[in-house]
Amino acid sequence: MTATLNVLVGLAMGLNLVALGSSRLPGLIRAVALQGAVLGVMPVLMHAMDWRVTLVAIATVAGKGLVIPTLLRRAMRAANIEREIDPFIGFVPSLLLGAGGTIAAVALAQALPLLPEHAGTLLVPGSLASVLTGFVLLIGRTKAISQVCGYLILENGIFLFGLLLIHATPLLVEAGILLDLTVGVFVIGIIVDRIQRAFDTLDTRKLTVLRE
Amino acid sequence: MIVGPCIALAALGLAGGIVGGRRWPRVWLALTLMAATGGLGAALVLLAGGADWVWRSALPVGGEVIHLRLDGVSAVFLALMSVVGGAGAVYSREYWSDREQRRSAGRGRRWWSGLMASMGWVLLSANGLHFLLGWEAFTVCAFFLVTLDGRMKAVRRAGWLYLAASHAGTVCLFAFFALLAHSVGSWELGPMREHVELAPLFWLVLAGFGVKAGLFPLHVWLPSAHANAPSHVSAILSGVAIKMGVYGLVRFSGWLPVPAAAGWVVIVAGMVSAVLGIAFALAQDDLKRLLAYCSVENIGVILIGLGAAMLGAAHGGNGLQWGRLALAGALLHVWNHGAFKALLFFSAGSVLHATGTREMSRLGGLWRAMPWTAGAFALGSVAVAALPPLNGFVSEWLIYLGLFDAVTTQGPAAAVAVPAAIVLGVAGALALATFIKAGTIVFMGAARTRRPAHAHECGVLMRGAMCGLAAICLGLGLAPQLLRPILLRATAAWHPAWGGVDPGAPLVPLGTASLAVAMALAVGVVLVFAHVRRNGLNRSVTWDCGYATPGARMQYTSGSFGDLAARWFRWILRPERRLRRPRGPLPDGAVLVDRHPETMLDRVLRPASTGVLHVSTAVRRLQHGRLQSYIVYLVAGIAVLALMVLLGGSQ
Numbered sequence: 001m002t003a004t005l006n007v008l009v010g011l012a013m014g015l016n017l018v019a020l021g022s023s024r025l026p027g028l029i030r031a032v033a034l035q036g037a038v039l040g041v042m043p044v045l046m047h048a049m050d051w052r053v054t055l056v057a058i059a060t061v062a063g064k065g066l067v068i069p070t071l072l073r074r075a076m077r078a079a080n081i082e083r084e085i086d087p088f089i090g091f092v093p094s095l096l097l098g099a100g101g102t103i104a105a106v107a108l109a110q111a112l113p114l115l116p117e118h119a120g121t122l123l124v125p126g127s128l129a130s131v132l133t134g135f136v137l138l139i140g141r142t143k144a145i146s147q148v149c150g151y152l153i154l155e156n157g158i159f160l161f162g163l164l165l166i167h168a169t170p171l172l173v174e175a176g177i178l179l180d181l182t183v184g185v186f187v188i189g190i191i192v193d194r195i196q197r198a199f200d201t202l203d204t205r206k207l208t209v210l211r212e
Numbered sequence: 213m214i215v216g217p218c219i220a221l222a223a224l225g226l227a228g229g230i231v232g233g234r235r236w237p238r239v240w241l242a243l244t245l246m247a248a249t250g251g252l253g254a255a256l257v258l259l260a261g262g263a264d265w266v267w268r269s270a271l272p273v274g275g276e277v278i279h280l281r282l283d284g285v286s287a288v289f290l291a292l293m294s295v296v297g298g299a300g301a302v303y304s305r306e307y308w309s310d311r312e313q314r315r316s317a318g319r320g321r322r323w324w325s326g327l328m329a330s331m332g333w334v335l336l337s338a339n340g341l342h343f344l345l346g347w348e349a350f351t352v353c354a355f356f357l358v359t360l361d362g363r364m365k366a367v368r369r370a371g372w373l374y375l376a377a378s379h380a381g382t383v384c385l386f387a388f389f390a391l392l393a394h395s396v397g398s399w400e401l402g403p404m405r406e407h408v409e410l411a412p413l414f415w416l417v418l419a420g421f422g423v424k425a426g427l428f429p430l431h432v433w434l435p436s437a438h439a440n441a442p443s444h445v446s447a448i449l450s451g452v453a454i455k456m457g458v459y460g461l462v463r464f465s466g467w468l469p470v471p472a473a474a475g476w477v478v479i480v481a482g483m484v485s486a487v488l489g490i491a492f493a494l495a496q497d498d499l500k501r502l503l504a505y506c507s508v509e510n511i512g513v514i515l516i517g518l519g520a521a522m523l524g525a526a527h528g529g530n531g532l533q534w535g536r537l538a539l540a541g542a543l544l545h546v547w548n549h550g551a552f553k554a555l556l557f558f559s560a561g562s563v564l565h566a567t568g569t570r571e572m573s574r575l576g577g578l579w580r581a582m583p584w585t586a587g588a589f590a591l592g593s594v595a596v597a598a599l600p601p602l603n604g605f606v607s608e609w610l611i612y613l614g615l616f617d618a619v620t621t622q623g624p625a626a627a628v629a630v631p632a633a634i635v636l637g638v639a640g641a642l643a644l645a646t647f648i649k650a651g652t653i654v655f656m657g658a659a660r661t662r663r664p665a666h667a668h669e670c671g672v673l674m675r676g677a678m679c680g681l682a683a684i685c686l687g688l689g690l691a692p693q694l695l696r697p698i699l700l701r702a703t704a705a706w707h708p709a710w711g712g713v714d715p716g717a718p719l720v721p722l723g724t725a726s727l728a729v730a731m732a733l734a735v736g737v738v739l740v741f742a743h744v745r746r747n748g749l750n751r752s753v754t755w756d757c758g759y760a761t762p763g764a765r766m767q768y769t770s771g772s773f774g775d776l777a778a779r780w781f782r783w784i785l786r787p788e789r790r791l792r793r794p795r796g797p798l799p800d801g802a803v804l805v806d807r808h809p810e811t812m813l814d815r816v817l818r819p820a821s822t823g824v825l826h827v828s829t830a831v832r833r834l835q836h837g838r839l840q841s842y843i844v845y846l847v848a849g850i851a852v853l854a855l856m857v858l859l860g861g862s863q
Contacts, residue, residue, distance in 0.1 A: 088840055108854075108858075111858060135843060135846075135847045138839075138840070138843045139840045139841075139843050139844055139847070140840070142840075147839070
């Protein structure tokens with residue numbers, strides 16, 4: 001069981017690097033969606049099948065793998081954004097940062113005082129690596145939609161960490177987080193459209209006038 | 213009881229002045245004079261032996277019921293406020309008339325009434341919250357009066373500086389009253405010497421009221437505000453408004469317990485203010501700025517008296533005796549400085565009105581055209597230099613006596629009383645030099661430019677206001693024994709420590725001596741006149757160094773006269789001098805330009821505020837609106853936190 005889980009976490013970590021390296025928006029969204037779906041399967045593998053875990057898994061796969069990417073694609077189409085990603089930090093440096101972050105995450109996880117049943121899995125390093133990747137995307141990309149993707153990857157990292165505690169977390173909290181995320185992306189989709197119409201750009205570097 | 217109706221009359225007059233002052237100048241003048249009479253009457257009745265006046269209303273303002281209280285200390289200041297306020301109102305009817313200042317005269321009358329009302333409110337209110345409200349209103353009224361002629365940039369700058377400095381002081385007062393109310397549990401003010409834990413609050417009192425009083429390092433707003441305000445406003449600012457700071461210091465050093473060091477700090481601050489204030493005054497070329505710096509000196513004199521009183525009260529024993537003497541001198545000097553400084557500002561205003569300039573090096577020979585103004589200025593100069601037989605001498609004499617007695621008792625206070633007495637003497641001598649300079653440069657000699665040649669004497673209202681104040685200066689100087697019950701009452705209200713000491717006792721022989729000096733002077737003047745009449749006047753050229761045609765430019769200038777003594781204070785005056793000496797046997801020209809900057813403002817405050825501005829601009833660069841960088845801050849913060857946890861965890 002742990003081996004399968006580790007493979008899936010490794011897959012998610014690989015998808016982090018794919019997200020960092022993709023130069024077009026659809027590719028980035030696809031990577032995020034796939035990562036969400038992979039994450040959604042994990043609870044089922046980790047724990048005995050009960051209705052609660054199944055519900056969380058189904059909701060996650062549906063939300064992260066289908067609903068959110070659809071919303072993002074629709075926003076992209078509605079706002080008629082150029083598909084190229086305009087990086088703030090180039091793709092190769094981003095990848096290097098991501099790779100460095102992943103190594104650092106593994107090293108850091110070793111230093112953390114974990115429970116023995118979690119020590120063998122890649123969950124903690126995977127979660128830290130995803131959070132770092134999310135940050136790199138947030139910092140290094142200029143388009144609003146690519147930043148949303150960075151935010152989603154960041155959230156995926158938090159979700160991975162949350163898996164350690166899935167029995168301790170009430171269902172309502174899980175559902176709330178998922179709902180928040182979906183509504184957040186939904187709202188951002190609308191805002192992106194508005195920003196595009198009002199300012200003719202989605203480059204966040206140009207949206208600095210309202211700082212005070 | 214007559215005090216209550218008098219105060220009601222004053223309040224009514226001021227309220228009427230605020231409402232109708234804009235439209236009806238005559239009505240306003242009548243109402244203001246009525247208010248001044250009411251205030252003066254209330255104060256004098258109380259000082260002459262009436263009981264404290266306390267009035268409580270059920271009407272809450274800002275959640276606190278109104279509580280007014282007039283006692284000996286506040287009555288002294290109320291009397292001063294009424295006199296200068298009334299005289300200034302008379303003066304302003306001509307000086308700032310509707311005909312000449314169409315835009316601002318009406319506005320000025322309203323703010324004048326407002327200023328008097330708010331200062332009266334501060335003096336009467338016995339509630340911390342209401343005190344602060346009145347204090348703020350008073351600051352704002354004074355700001356609008358200073359900037360009456362807001363078309364000039366210098367005036368606007370002076371106004372803003374005044375407002376900023378005042379609010380820096382008010383911050384301390386907010387802290388003070390809030391802490392006081394917090395630890396006592398109520399906003400009500402009154403004697404609370406038994407709360408020993410309140411003693412450190414005195415430092416806030418000193419800073420907050422010190423700014424308003426113009427204590428030396430905190431005086432930065434004072435010269436420019438006094439110089440640029442209309443002269444009747446300068447008179448009330450210098451005569452009364454800065455005394456409100458003194459009032460706060462006297463009031464709360466009496467009502468609250470003070471730290472052990474307080475008396476020492478106050479007396480040393482007074483000494484610094486006295487000497488440096490008059491040193492700066494001596495160096496000025498601007499007549500009103502000179503008077504303003506002289507106010508800094510006089511505040512120093514008052515604080516020397518107050519500091520000696522605090523030392524005496526702390527000392528006990530015969531300290532009670534000399535302390536009370538010094539306090540009586542300080543409170544009397546509040547009156548005296550108010551009277552003669554208002555008189556001096558009125559005559560400076562008269563000069564400004566007639567010639568259009570305040571620069572002494574453009575004036576000269578004005579006494580022919582303006583004999584009344586020259587006489588008033590001369591009288592004020594004698595008073596400010598503390599020469600007998602005028603009032604300035606009386607109050608400084610009492611402070612001297614207090615300091616001398618402190619020296620002879622050989623307590624610890626003697627260590628500071630000796631230098632304080634010396635400083636008082638030095639300041640008096642420098643004040644004499646300053647006013648000899650100002651009086652002679654402006655009124656004697658020949659006109660330096662064409663401006664004074666067209667000067668004219670001021671009209672009857674301005675002259676009347678000046679004569680009234682001059683009469684007060686003369687009266688207080690010649691008959692100081694009349695002040696005996698007043699000083700007894702006022703000092704008794706400050707602190708209960710005093711026993712049955714009578715601080716007015718030295719005034720009786722002094723009155724006789726003053727009368728003798730005055731008589732001798734009068735006899736001398738009569739003899740000189742008789743001599744002149746008998747022998748005729750013999751006019752001849754002054755010693756002229758062999759020049760055939762001495763010109764007006766060969767006279768002493770204010771700079772060259774003041775330089776004699778200002779040289780001793782170069783270290784703090786920091787004069788900026790540009791000098792091109794005449795060269796060769798046939799020199800083609802020479803230049804000497806002296807400028808005296810505002811040292812505290814230019815060399816200390818401005819660099820400090822520029823530094824703060826630089827730092828804040830640099831910090832503000834972090835706030836640029838770029839989302840990506842904000843996230844970098846976030847990540848950096850988290851990384852640092854994580855590092856701290858890791859390092860802390862490994863220990």
